[in-house]
Amino acid sequence: MGFLLQLDGVAHDIEILARRPHLRLRLNGRDYEVTAPGSEGDGAQQIEIGGRSHGFVRADLGDRQVLRMAGRTFEATLRDPRDATGAGGAELDCVRAPMPCSVVEVHKRAGEAVARGEALVTVESMKLQIALLAPRDGRLARAPEGAGETFEKDAVVVELEPRDGV
């Protein structure tokens, strides 16, 4: 499957066509032959594409690259293809009890907006307290009323409203 590169906010589709005798790529439907691919990492580099040599300077910031080429600065990220497939989906709508437990404190109520990682409910089991966190941003559809409510293992404790457009 192809790669999706975001360059200054614009998406570019990149496909690998061939590797020998030279790397050939298809970028947004245009084919290019890369005769000198340069190396990874920071610093000044040369890349040769279609017979033309382009000098550039790269800063590798891990999940993004900053490039200076032809007197312009570009910022690029490579999209994780799994993000495009609607990965996660429905499984992120429910927060289940990790073991039989009872509610100690409800931090967020039904109808409230929550952020990913935010503590929703604290439950207790076997003298151990666990905070159940929001798996994603969203709004709570269902939450326990208050302390004392009990849940079986894997029972749904908190439910988020389905995400739009996913």
Add this chain to the structure above:
Amino acid sequence: MRRIASLISAHSAEFRANAAHNRRLVGEFRRKQEEARNQRPQRDLDRLARQGKMGARERIEKLLDPGTPFLELSSLAANMAYGGASPSASTIVGVGIVSGREVIIRADDPTIKGGAWYPLTVKKIVRALDIALDNHLPVVHLCDSAGGFLQMQSELFPDRYMAGRIFRNQSLLSKLGVKQLALVFGQCTAGGAYIPALSDYNVIVRGTGAVFLGGPPLVRAATGEEVTVEELGGADMHTTVSGVCDYAAASEDEAILIGREIVAQWSRPRKWDCQCEPVEAPAYDPEELYGILPSDPRKQFDMREIIARIVDGSRFHEYQPSYGSTLVCGFANIWGYKVGLIANNGVLFNDSSLKGGHFIELCNQNATPLVFLQNITGYMVGREYERRGITKDGAKMIMAQSCARVPKFTVMCNGSFGAGNYGMCGRAFDARLLFSWPNHQIGVMGGDQAANTLVEVKINQMRRNGEPIDARATQAVFEQTKAAYQEQLSAYYATSELWDDGIIDPLDTRNALGVAISASLNAPLGEPGYGVFRF
């Protein structure tokens, strides 16, 4: 190594006639292959679309690394069976690269009766796993099958090399440390459920994938319990409760991406050190192969011309060039790998049989894989040759070849008849991969010869019964026998029965061997040693 000096003229009338003939044969092959791969009833394609599923080939293309080759095996399996109801035997098998690792891929084709397994389907799957075992190739299963084709259960269930062999092979693969990944795209029912269960890793698509030993109808019939597919064996249950499945995917695309990520975790196997040199394309145009193969299968041609259009730089170091001239033996490189080639230029005599046996020993000594290019009608017969011991000389060649510790590969170029098939590493002799060309014919003897023999038997019978013998009846028997025989001689019949690992265009031979040799290096070399040579 010196370049082979070709004596072929590409402009001669014979060359052009051959080329036209062979292009026609290849054209026919491509048409049949295209039909088997892609022609499906529209309602099956619609059903797939409605279920939100991809076709098997689309899944494979997404699974493979971009810009890499895929060597598909036995694309025309079952083409002459079941009235054509099971194109490619309802399953796709091939060797390719996933996340930089060499794997063998096996995919059910859900557009053919829901991917149900015919007897030849089972045979093809078992063969795929045998290839995995022989070559220590990791396996990726793309599961989407309704299970065994019930109407033919007696031909796919009970015997030693039938369905059970699939799971036995899976278990032994795992014991060898060869990894397996299963991507569950559809329902894996009954035996089919064992494929993901016996795989080291598996991924299941939510909504369409399911794994259960018995589906809802069976459960209802057996115990009266009412249960939905999702509840009984769906993704969420198996990935959170039972642990039968490892990863749940929201879509087929995601399942494939997860699969690629899993394969990316696999350590790369250590291949044994096959002698390798820089690659060189053949010096002669491979398309000339079409002009070299005679349009009349009984006509002889020089195998060196074939070799010159397959091996690196057309360079060939011939062994014993002046002795045993009906067998061409020598070293060459294919995609950089040094191989020992053994090819037929006529029937096998004493000297050529001895030469073949000796050369096989040299290749075993040198850890050089063997490539057999078959065009053999048999061993020389007759009093003189029997007195010289042709039978034991042929036996010595078979002994050397059978006990070879290096990987062997066979390409059936034109004909493979009788005992000649054996010495030249026919199917029974465990070539890692064995391919046929579309013009190839295989049988215990040639069509005419067989028909003549059978006619003679028939005439003797008629004579014993006191029946009148007339030329017209004789001719009729001859024609009938030959026709029936001819059908079973063709490469299409052989490939249909899975007597080979696929028909290939002669032009694809070089690439197919390159992939095959590379894949074979994952398994260690065998133990050296031979049985008793009858000297």
Add this chain to the structure above:
Amino acid sequence: MSAPRPLPFRKVLIANRGEIACRILRTLRGSGLASVAIHHAVEAGSPHARMADEAIEVFGDTPVAAHLDGDEIIAAALRVGADAIHPGYGFLSENARFAAAVEKAGLAFIGPDARTIALMGDKISARDFARAQGLPVAPSITPSRNGDAFLAQAATLGFPLIIKAAAGGGGKGMSVVRTPAQLREAARIAASEAQRYFGDGRIYAETYVERPRHIEVQIAGDGEGDALHLHERECSVQRRFQKIIEEAPAPNLDPGLRADICAAAVRLAAAARYRNLGTVEFILGADGRFFFLEMNTRLQVEHPVTEEITGLDLVRLQLEIVAGFGLGDVARPAPRRGHAIECRICAEDPERDFLPETGTLAVLQAPCAPYLRFENALRRGQTITSDFDPLLAKLVVHGADRDEAIDRAVAALGELALLGVKTNIDYLACLINHPAFRAGDLHTGFINQHAAELGPPAPDEATTDAAAIAAALGFRGFRNAIFDVPEPYASIGGWRN
């Protein structure tokens, strides 16, 4: 040329940071003087601290506050046995109390005396003094706390007028008022800003010159009444009263006018018995009338362009003046050769209204040439925070003439790579390359006037594609997908049988 006379200092403390501290350090080193740097904890490993012979940590509620703690700085200087303090620009450089305290502590202050600093620091008193010396001064009204009287008087100036903070400078507490209706609100805001930034809510108003050019003259005085000028600089290209591009000499300036302006500056400096280096700033209208704006009693950010055309080391000159060598070594008129341009490189995002940017400097690649100076205190891996001013560096180029200087500047900006934090480098290149800039059609509203054309043009498809490919090849996942495929598969390619 004879060797420079030895200076009577042993050790100089630089009460500053960043690029100017490094700049001063270079001259100290070249003069054989020991150097002491001060730094807050957040800049512990920074280049100026590491370049100096000694580095002392200073403390404060904020990093800026630490640099403003004059008493602590003087105490530190005494502790390490420094003889002099160079205040750089900004921070305490125009703090009369600090200057006085330094001298009272027995240290030399590399700059004017406290009296002159105070005189010129108060913008009203400075204007009055200038007027008294016969310098043209824009009609204005005396400062006051905001009130109806001020508003009435301001209105008599006519419009447009500009309201400024009496105790201010550096562009803060200023606003241009074009119509009477805007006056009251503008005055209120200006007064409140003046109070907030300078602790003194007095404002004054003066006639606003349309399309004014900001021309300033570098002067030097020996403190005894002798003064000379080292030519003028043009600093008209400004954004929100912050200079972005400065050059020397000023382009398209009538020689007679140039002479008048420079002479006026010298007259002021001499009359003030100015000691050390300073800059007299003027506003020049399109009609050729010029007015005194203010005098900065410090070494300015843009001093390198003067150095480039005169060949002088101004920091060295400062030290020599403090040493009592007078101005004898400087030719009058000072040499003037070619043209120099300075671009201020700031951590700002031009596409988000120049909001200050933070980040980590992953890559630092500056061009190198004999006609080029890249004044900076940057090092790879440095974290750019919002603790200090967003000025990261100055790119100074010299050319035989203005066109050559512009060409060289454009080329240098193209080669300059500061990656990991957003900067205005591409914006500067657009500015310098603009036809109006090349024509020298400069005024302080230049950026506003040409705002629409100053965004970098969208790159062509070939460049974008090349950048996309180059970027993609920097990602590990993409590289693996290409290079991780074994042979013979990589060579066979996308074959199907």
